């Protein structure tokens with residue numbers, strides 16, 4: 001079974017693009033085109049993305065601190081390029097979870113209750 005199959009009806013109704021925007025366990029998810037029930041990226045994707053974001057933010061803070069003028073002599077590379085590295089890290093926090101959702105880990109049933117649903 002492909003990671004793009006709906007966990008409710010088993011039909012392949014998602015592609016990398018729609019899967020990337022289906023959200024994670026903490027979101028309402030996207031309705032399947034076949035059965036209309038809501039689908040999100042599963043536990044593995046949610047955990048991976050949480051861990052990745054945490055590590056990337058930690059690295060961002062460390063680089064920010066090491067790039068401080070005080071450490072200029074000891075960390076010249078970070079002093080000169082830390083800002084660029086942090087821009088890259090920041091963008092990766094936005095992009096990596098989307099890419100991971102698009103290409104890795106299976107979909108799962110949405111567990112969050114949709115209050116607008118009748």
Ligand SMILES: [Zn+2]
Nearest residue numbers: 006009032035
């Ligand atoms: Zn379905």
